Amino acid sequence: MKALLVVAHGSRRAESNDEVRRLTECLSAQANGIYDQVQCAFLELAEPSIPDGLRNAIRAGAEQVTVVPYFLSAGRHVVTDIPAEIDVVRKEFPNIDIVLAPYLGAAAGLTELLLQQAQQI
Amino acid sequence: MKALLVVAHGSRRAESNDEVRRLTECLSAQANGIYDQVQCAFLELAEPSIPDGLRNAIRAGAEQVTVVPYFLSAGRHVVTDIPAEIDVVRKEFPNIDIVLAPYLGAAAGLTELLLQQAQQI
Numbered sequence A, B: 001m002k003a004l005l006v007v008a009h010g011s012r013r014a015e016s017n018d019e020v021r022r023l024t025e026c027l028s029a030q031a032n033g034i035y036d037q038v039q040c041a042f043l044e045l046a047e048p049s050i051p052d053g054l055r056n057a058i059r060a061g062a063e064q065v066t067v068v069p070y071f072l073s074a075g076r077h078v079v080t081d082i083p084a085e086i087d088v089v090r091k092e093f094p095n096i097d098i099v100l101a102p103y104l105g106a107a108a109g110l111t112e113l114l115l116q117q118a119q120q121i
Helices: A014-030 A050-059 A076-092 A110-118 B014-030 B050-059 B076-092 B110-118
Strands: A002-008 A037-042 A064-069 A097-100 B002-008 B037-042 B064-069 B097-100
Touching (some): A002 A014, A002 A050, A014 B110, A037 A050, A050 A064, A050 A076, A064 A076, A064 B110, A076 A097, A110 B014, A110 B064, A110 B110, B002 B050, B037 B050, B050 B076, B064 B076, B076 B097
Parallel strands (some): A002 A037, A064 A097, B002 B037, B002 B064, B064 B097
């Protein structure tokens, strides 16, 4: 069983966190056949935390969890904090395969998406 | 003459700002025929500011400037701060058409891009 965990920064604004949750629902609908479950987690300021998000996925039966950072730049959060949070749960569940995908900002298709957004108006 | 201005938050980390500048160069290469110039600007912590980015584009001959926010959520920056910065320059150049495109996080294709990133590993 494969799970996808979308990791966002988290915000004091409930609307921003809800935006991530809605995105996760859309992803879930699109991930049919690729991931058996799609959840989100937050680095700070919102729930669940990254370790809790991973634990939830594992308890729901995931044997492999892919973590994808919903971040635009490779700052400290992406380079240091998210891997450290993942390591906590790797130690708890050494038989579960937890893999960290490249962050959103590194996606080659991002420029095309920005061009599309620019032409929405 | 049409210009595209990619507006990012700006960071204390020079690497993050340079990441935006590199993205802008990639966009510029792809925007051939759609935009005559593609530049970036920053809300804070990096140069040029949004008003300066707009002024640079206009001085370089732009008659229409599309501003696309390189932001993932519709927080205060997207809803209030960026429009306010644009308004400063609209008043200076009333004959120039400055339009604000939807922010990146609102792009329908974002979920697909996240799925692609997740499958990079």
